[in-house]
Structure formats: structure tokens, C-alpha cells
Amino acid sequence: MDWNTKSAAPAPDEDDVPASESRRGFLQIAALTGAVLSTSGRSAFANGDIGYHAKDLPDEKLVEMYRTILRIRWHERTQADQMLGNPDYRGYNHFYAGQEAVATGVCAALRNEGPYKQIDLVYSTHRPSGHAIAKGVDIPKMVAEDDFRATGLNGGYAAEMHLSDPSVGFVGADGMIGPGHVTATGSAFAFRARGSDQVSVVFGGDGTYATPQFHSALNNAKLLDLPFIYVLENNLYHQYAHYTYSCPHKDIADAATAYGIPARVVDGQDVFQVYNAAKEAVDRARAGGGPTFIEAKTYRYYNHWGAPGAKEGELGAFGYDPLAITSFRPEREVRAWMQRDPVDICRDTLVDWGVLDDAGAAEIEEEVKAEIAAAFEWGLSQPLCNPEDGLKHVFAEGTVPARQFG
Amino acid sequence: MAQKSWMYAVLEAVQYEMREDPEMTWIFELTPPVASNPGMPVINLETEFGRKRVCNTGIDEYWMAATVLGAGLAGSKSATYIPYQGALMPFELIQNYAGKMRHMTGGKASMPVVWIIEMTGQTPGFAGQHSCYEEDSYYMHIPGVRTVIPSTPYDAKGMMHAALRSPDPVVYLYPAGLRTLVEEVPDEPYEVPLDKAAVRQEGSDLTIVSSGGGMPEVLKAAETLTAEGMSVEVIDLRALKEMDTETLVNSVAKTKRLLTVDQSYYTLSPGAEVIARVATNVEGAKYKRVAWPDAPPPASPEMFLWMRPNADGIVGAARDLV
Numbered sequence: 270m271d272w273n274t275k276s277a278a279p280a281p282d283e284d285d286v287p288a289s290e291s292r293r294g295f296l297q298i299a300a301l302t303g304a305v306l307s308t309s310g311r312s313a314f315a316n317g318d319i320g321y322h323a324k325d326l327p328d329e330k331l332v333e334m335y336r337t338i339l340r341i342r343w344h345e346r347t348q349a350d351q352m353l354g355n356p357d358y359r360g361y362n363h364f365y366a367g368q369e370a371v372a373t374g375v376c377a378a379l380r381n382e383g384p385y386k387q388i389d390l391v392y393s394t395h396r397p398s399g400h401a402i403a404k405g406v407d408i409p410k411m412v413a414e415d416d417f418r419a420t421g422l423n424g425g426y427a428a429e430m431h432l433s434d435p436s437v438g439f440v441g442a443d444g445m446i447g448p449g450h451v452t453a454t455g456s457a458f459a460f461r462a463r464g465s466d467q468v469s470v471v472f473g474g475d476g477t478y479a480t481p482q483f484h485s486a487l488n489n490a491k492l493l494d495l496p497f498i499y500v501l502e503n504n505l506y507h508q509y510a511h512y513t514y515s516c517p518h519k520d521i522a523d524a525a526t527a528y529g530i531p532a533r534v535v536d537g538q539d540v541f542q543v544y545n546a547a548k549e550a551v552d553r554a555r556a557g558g559g560p561t562f563i564e565a566k567t568y569r570y571y572n573h574w575g576a577p578g579a580k581e582g583e584l585g586a587f588g589y590d591p592l593a594i595t596s597f598r599p600e601r602e603v604r605a606w607m608q609r610d611p612v613d614i615c616r617d618t619l620v621d622w623g624v625l626d627d628a629g630a631a632e633i634e635e636e637v638k639a640e641i642a643a644a645f646e647w648g649l650s651q652p653l654c655n656p657e658d659g660l661k662h663v664f665a666e667g668t669v670p671a672r673q674f675g
Numbered sequence: 676m677a678q679k680s681w682m683y684a685v686l687e688a689v690q691y692e693m694r695e696d697p698e699m700t701w702i703f704e705l706t707p708p709v710a711s712n713p714g715m716p717v718i719n720l721e722t723e724f725g726r727k728r729v730c731n732t733g734i735d736e737y738w739m740a741a742t743v744l745g746a747g748l749a750g751s752k753s754a755t756y757i758p759y760q761g762a763l764m765p766f767e768l769i770q771n772y773a774g775k776m777r778h779m780t781g782g783k784a785s786m787p788v789v790w791i792i793e794m795t796g797q798t799p800g801f802a803g804q805h806s807c808y809e810e811d812s813y814y815m816h817i818p819g820v821r822t823v824i825p826s827t828p829y830d831a832k833g834m835m836h837a838a839l840r841s842p843d844p845v846v847y848l849y850p851a852g853l854r855t856l857v858e859e860v861p862d863e864p865y866e867v868p869l870d871k872a873a874v875r876q877e878g879s880d881l882t883i884v885s886s887g888g889g890m891p892e893v894l895k896a897a898e899t900l901t902a903e904g905m906s907v908e909v910i911d912l913r914a915l916k917e918m919d920t921e922t923l924v925n926s927v928a929k930t931k932r933l934l935t936v937d938q939s940y941y942t943l944s945p946g947a948e949v950i951a952r953v954a955t956n957v958e959g960a961k962y963k964r965v966a967w968p969d970a971p972p973p974a975s976p977e978m979f980l981w982m983r984p985n986a987d988g989i990v991g992a993a994r995d996l997v
Contacts, residue, residue: 359976361800417800417975428974431803444804445760446734479733507734508705515733654973656981663970672941673984675934675963675992 319533322548323541328624332633334377334540335615335625339637341369341399342612344408346584347641348398348415349571351649353581358649360415362429364571365399366584370611371502371565374543375470376403378551381437388438389551392453392471395430396569397442400472405437408641412648425654426662446474446507447482450499454486457495457560468554470498476507478524479515487528487562494559498550499525501564502537506598508573525562537565538609541618568606572598679860681853683712684828685791688835689754690718691864693728699839700746701729702739702755706793740765740790744773744844747788752839754789759851762792762810773844774819786844789835795851797888797938797983802974808967811887812943814846815915821869822916824848824887828858830913833867841869848915850888850938872919874926878906881934881997882926884949886912888938889984896989905997915945923949924956931960932996936989941966963992 323331345366351358365372379389381404393400401411406422414421415429422434433441440456443449453471460467477483478501490497501521505512518524522532531553533546543565550561570585572578578586585607587600619625625633660668679687686708693699701708701720708720708729721729732739739755746753757765769790776784792814796806814822821843825831831849838845875890876897885893890911897907908926912918927933933953935946944966953960965984973979 359800417977419975425975425978426802426973428800428802430801430805431974447764476734479735479738481735481737510704510731514731515735654975654977656977659973659975659978659982660968660970669969670941671982672964672966672968673982674988675965675995 319545320549321541321545323544326544330377331619331622331624334373334544335619335630336633336637337373337377337403338369338540338612338615339634340408340641341372341402342366343638343641344398344402344412344644345571347645348412349576349579350581351645352576353579359417360429361575362398362415363396363574364569364576365396367570367606367611368396368502368504368537368565368567369399370540370543370615371500371537371567372399372403372472374540375472375498375500375547375563376400376405377540377544378547379404379438379468379470381405385435385438386465387467389468389470390438390440390453390456392440392449392456392469393432393442394449394472394474395442395444395446396474397429397432401432401434401439401442404434404439406432406434406439409644409647412644413651416649416651417654418648418651419654419658420651421648424658424662446476447480449473450477450480450486451482451489454490454495454497457490457497457554458493460496461493466496466555468496468498468551470500472500472502474507475501475503475505475512475521476515477501478512478518478521479507483524484528487525487530487560490560491529494557496554496557497560498547498554499530499560499562500547501562502567503564504567504569506569506573509597520564522562522564525564530560530562532562532564534564534566537567538606538611538614539618540611540615568603570603570607676859676861677712677715678857679712679715679828679832680710680855680857681828681831683710683715683718684832684860685835685849686710686718686720687860687862688832688839688864690720690723692752692836692839693720693724696752698751699728700743700751700753702732702742702753703730704732704734704736704739704761705758706756707731708756734761736761736764737768740768741772743788743790744768744786747786747844748784752787754791754839756791757793759793759795759807760805762794762807763813765790766813769814769820769844769846770817774817777819777843785842787839787842789838789845789847791847791849793849793851794888796972797850797852799976799979800974802972802979806972808939808972811848811915811937811939811945814848815918815945815948816943817846817916820844820846820916821914822846822848823869823914824850825867825913826850826853826887826890826911828856828860830867830873832860833865834869834913836864837866837869840866845869848887852888853891867913870914870917870919872922873911873913874908874922875911876901876907876909878908879930880906881932881993882908882910882923882930883934883936883989883993884910884912884923884946885936886915886945889936892984892986893936893989895986896993899986899990900993905993907993912945912949918948918952920952920956923953927953927957927960931957932962933960934963934965934989934993934996936984937964937966938984939967941969961996963996965989965992
């Protein structure tokens with residue numbers, strides 16, 4: 270695997286430059302007051318207050334966040350349509366649609382381009398496509414990988430649940446629940462040891478609360494004050510079970526507070542709320558202030574895995590999922606969450622701020638749709654894998670012997 | 676007696692044992708203990724026995740494994756179904772705690788517990804962490820834990836009864852690729868021993884030994900070889916620990932040729948142990964091994980299906996040997 274980087278570094282912390290004076294300020298005052306839960310080196314907030322950092326972002330950055338949300342959304346929709354309507358399509362996904370604002374808001378606060386030892390690292394989950402896109406993974410290559418193509422992001426070895434692109438700091442998806450969290454603290458440990466201002470971020474779902482690794486990650490991150498951010502996407506369901514089956518807290522963030530880690534509960538459908546919390550967390554980590562926990566309340570529009578209950582050309586999956594067997598999501602719950610759609614909230618906010626008008630927003634969406642369509646066209650025309658290549662990449666060099674023929 | 680699916684046959688055994696023993700508990704995540712079969716009542720352990728005894732937990736396989744062990748040490752029979760994503764998460768508990776406990780307590784600990792451990796992802800597409808090609812080798816290595824791997828619905832039910840009644844802790848491997856198998860399974864309880872291999876086909880030219888997810892392709896290959904005039908003896912290990920050495924040695928003493936087939940990594944696969952046991956007991960025999968290469972399973976169907984041991988590869992190896 271190539272752990273080198275693909276592009277030169279921009280100036281770090283370009284996001285810190287206030288560009289839009291007109292949007293600044295109304296919550297800035299809150300940043301100057303009150304005590305802080307832990308030891309942020311930069312500013313102090315009253316418990317519960319949060320700086321509205323998104324207002325400081327340049328227009329181009331805000332529009333890029335909207336574009337990222339749309340890229341994720343149309344990737345998910347296009348892939349679902351492929352699964353439903355194209356008998357030759359072989360890929361699958363744990364769809365991220367509905368949660369786009371979380372990945373987008375968090376990754377917008379990270380350093381995603383530059384030398385490998387300067388960019389921030391993201392550890393993802395078995396629901397990785399949104400995180401990958403937001404971190405900057407090449408979408409056509411990801412599409413090819415998801416359909417097991419030789420020229421895919423990981424050569425057809427990975428598929429959806431093991432996507433990885435170190436060149437943008439996307440360490441990878443994790444098909445398991447737990448190991449990635451503690452491993453992410455290991456990267457943060459290295460950052461601290463080598464004096465880097467990099468940040469290690471792990472995404473996890475509500476199901477991770479139950480794992481021993483969740484608690485190990487938080488405890489050790491706090492003990493060592495690691496530059497570590499735990500982004501818990503509470504979409505209410507782990508696999509097919511409601512999170513109340515595995516967690517006694519209404520807000521899982523309460524658990525982080527118990528470990529002495531500053532924690533935020535944010536509206537995971539509003540990309541700017543997510544960004545604000547992520548920005549605060551990144552600033553704290555870079556300044557040596559230790560870990561932060563962010564719980565984003567969100568929802569997935571599709572079922573746990575694949576597209577059961579979905580219809581080609583329509584967003585979301587409804588009704589009975591045969592895989593769920595004894596528990597499934599009420600259709601009304603899905604539809605209620607879809608009323609607060611992350612795409613709509615982002616667009617409406619930017620229109621409200623005067624960053625975009627409706628026509629401009631629609632134009633961007635058309636551009637993104639075309640971009641994603643082209644990504645699928647390219648990805649699905651890529652060559653299939655060579656069978657014998659399965660014996661490669663076990664070690665850094667050479668191949669292992671075939672054993673299946675005796 | 677009726678045609679029954681694998682999971683229906685297994686849950687029939689569990690349901691019977693739970694009705695017999697009101698203390699028995701069952702813990703699961705992801706996979707509810709529910710099965711249906713045409714013309715038969717739906718089995719749903721959760722609704723029948725209630726959530727105090729049948730517990731749906733969070734994603735913490737170590738807890739699941741430890742909890743049934745603790746229940747067993749407290750004197751209550753207990754079983755858990757650990758799905759494939761977590762199949763080796765509880766390894767340390769089973770290996771270093773349960774496996775040593777009877778011996779290190781001088782025989783005082785009793786552990787009437789069963790860990791049903793799913794092996795799946797032995798089909799293309801899942802890959803890597805969602806593809807199980809190692810659980811048999813790891814768990815069969817542990818002293819003090821019986822490790823079994825049935826390959827038919829009949830054996831699955833009989834071995835579940837035997838496992839739940841055993842005073843020893845049992846790792847009950849479930850090759851999930853076999854879930855589509857259907858066969859005649861008695862309604863009444865019965866036991867299939869936890870330490871006996873099964874001779875699936877008798878023959879005198881060649882012995883083929885396999886287990887679990889390897890069996891369907893072995894049986895297919897045996898059919899081809901038999902049609903070609905080769906007299907093939909097929910042995911299904913069923914018990915990995917304790918392995919039924921006698922059946923293996925008796926067969927190869929007769930055929931003088933042994934081919935092992937594993938849906939598991941080559942190194943330290945069950946077949947390696949089979950050959951070691953036979954070779955130290957039978958003079959002048961010839962050996963071959965078919966196994967998954969020592970590489971993690973890749974996602975691509977082209978790579979995966981080429982690497983997965985199949986009937987063609989088994990037939991080729993058998994021809995080379997005889």
C-alpha cells in the first residue's frame with residue numbers, strides 16, 4: 270500500500286482565516302465567557318455553548334461543504350439504484366444517506382491534503398462511503414472498488430467495508446465494531462510522541478458504546494491527553510436493534526463526560542452545527558488540549574445493509590427488512606427524519622446567508638449528479654481482477670503459494 | 676420426522692433443552708433465535724422464554740462469551756450465538772479462562788456452556804474481516820474446550836443436544852454457508868456424540884477427510900471420482916477436539932492414501948492435524964492437502980472463487996494421489 274501522498278501541502282489551518290465578516294460574531298461573544306469542561310488551550314466556553322465557527326468560513330468553503338453533502342447523497346442514491354436495477358452490478362453498501370452532514374461537517378474541520386505526516390487521519394466504520402468522500406477519497410476509484418474492479422481504490426481486495434486511502438488520511442473502513450477506535454488512539458499517541466499537531470478522528474455508531482474498545486479508547490485518550498476525536502454517529506440503530514438494547518444513556522456523550530472528556534451533542538442533520546463542534550475539537554487537539562467526544566444525532570435512510578425496502582429512483586427504504594427478523598424501523602420514523610434532511614438544511618442555510626441562491630444551488634446539484642454518473646460509468650467499465658493476484662499483498666513482497674489444488 | 680433446515684433443527688434442540696431446564700439462558704446479538712420451517716410452528720426463543728432468559732445484547736462478544744461461562748459456573752446451563760463479525764473477539768476468554776479452568780481447579784469447575792460461533796463470509800464479496808477462514812484452527816487448539824463442527828442439519832441438532840448436556844464447555848462452530856441445507860430431521864431429541872467422526876462414504880482407494888464448510892464440495896468431488904471408478908472413502912471430522920483418531924487411522928490403514936480438504940487457511944488447518952495423527956500410525960501412506968491459501972480472503976469474486984477449495988481442485992488432487 271502506498272502511504273505517500275498525492276499532492277502538496279496547502280498552508281495548514283487555512284480554515285482559520287476569517288473571510289466573511291458579515292456572518293461573524295453573533296455567537297462569538299459566547300466564546301469569551303464561562304468555564305470549560307476541560308483544558309482547551311484556545312478559548313473558554315460555558316458548558317453547552319459553542320462557537321458558531323462555520324460563520325467564519327469563506328464562501329467557497331461553505332459551497333464545497335454543500336457539494337460534498339451532495340456527492341455523498343448522489344453516490345448513495347446511484348449505488349442503491351445500481352443494486353436495485355442493474356443485474357450485472359455486484360457491489361453493495363451499508364448506505365450513509367441521511368448522515369451526510371456528519372462526515373462532511375467533521376472532515377471540513379480537518380486537514381485533508383498534504384504530506385502524510387501532516388494530514389489528519391480518519392478511521393471509519395463499516396458504513397464508510399460518506400466518510401471516504403468527505404475526506405477526499407477519489408470517488409470513481411471507490412466506485413470501482415465497490416464493484417470489485419482491479420483498478421479500484423484497493424485493487425478489488427477491499428470492497429466497501431475495507432476501503433482505504435492513506436493519501437488523503439483515510440486510514441480505512443473497519444468491518445468490525447471496536448478495533449478501529451482503540452487503533453485510532455494509537456495514531457493520536459504517535460502524533461503526541463513526535464510532536465505533530467495532527468489529529469486522529471474515529472467515527473463510530475451507537476452500537477460501539479457496548480464494546481470494550483469504546484471504553485478503552487476513551488479512557489486511554491484522556492489519560493494521555495491524546496489529540497483524538499471520537500465522532501459517535503447515533504443513528505438510533507446498531508445493525509437491526511435500537512440503541513436502547515445496548516446503551517443505558519439517552520445521550521451516549523454522557524459516557525464520555527464520565528471519562529473526563531469534553532463532550533458535545535450536536536444536530537447531526539445540520540452540517541454547520543457538526544462543523545462547529547468539530548472545529549472546537551480540532552482546535553483543542555492541535556493545541557495539546559486532549560480528546561473530544563462528539564455525539565451527532567442522526568439517522569440512516571436505508572436499512573442496515575443493502576437496499577431492502579428501497580425502490581429504484583427513490584430515496585430511502587421503508588417497511589419490513591427481511592434481515593431484521595424481529596425488529597425493524599417504523600416507516601413513520603424514517604419519514605419523520607427525512608423531514609429534516611441534511612441536504613435541505615445545508616442548502617437553505619446557505620441561501621439564507623446569501624452564499625447561494627436557489628438557481629445556483631440547483632446548478633451545483635446538477636453538476637454533482639453528472640460527476641457521480643461519470644464516476645459510476647468509469648468505475649463499472651474497469652477491468653475485473655486477475656484470480657492469481659489473490660496471493661499477493663500478504664507480505665510486503667512476494668506471493669504466498671496456492672494451496673487449493675493440493 | 677420432517678424435512679428441516681439447519682437453523683430450525685438446531686433451535687428445536689435448544690427449545691427442547693430450555694423447556695426441560697427453566698434455568699437455561701441464551702444470549703444473542705444481531706441474530707435472533709428465530710426459525711421457521713414449512714408446516715411447522717415458528718420457533719422464537721425470545722418470545723417463548725422471555726427476555727430474562729433470552730437476552731438481546733449490544734455488540735460485545737467478550738461479554739457474551741464470559742456471561743454464559745459465568746452462568747455455567749453458577750450452575751445454570753447457558754449458550755450464546757456469536758455471529759461471524761465477532762467470532763474471535765472472545766478467544767482469550769475461551770482459551771485462557773474457560774479452557775484451563777477445569778484443569779487448574781483440580782477438576783472442581785463445571786461449565787455446562789455452549790458458544791455457537793458462526794463461520795461465514797466463505798462466499799465472494801465480504802472479504803477480510805467479514806470472512807471466516809480461521810476459527811476452526813484456533814478453537815481446536817485449546818485444551819479443555821470441546822470444539823465441534825457439524826456439517827448436516829441432522830448432526831447439527833444431535834450435536835446441539837449433546838453440547839448442551841455436556842459438563843464440558845463446547846465451541847460449536849456453525850459454518851453459515853450450510854444454512855441452506857435441508858434434510859430429514861427427527862422431531863424428538865437425540866444426541867450425536869461430540870468425539871466421533873462420520874464415514875460419509877466407504878471406499879478402498881483413497882480417504883478424503885474434511886469438515887464443516889468443506890464437506891459439500893468434498894461430497895461433490897467424491898461423486899465425480901466414484902463415477903470415474905475410484906473407490907473413495909469420505910470422512911467428516913465433526914469433532915475437532917477431541918479428534919477421532921481411530922476412525923482416521925483405520926481408514927487410511929486400508930486406503931493408504933489420504934487427502935485432506937479444509938475451508939480454512941493451510942497452515943495449522945484441521946487437515947494438518949489429521950495428517951500428523953495418521954502419519955504417526957500408518958506405514959507407507961501417501962498424502963495431499965487442499966486448503967485455502969495462507970492469504971486473507973479478498974473481496975473480488977475472481978480472486979476469491981479461484982482461491983476457495985472446490986470440487987474441481989479436490990478431484991485433481993485425488994487423481995494425482997491415486
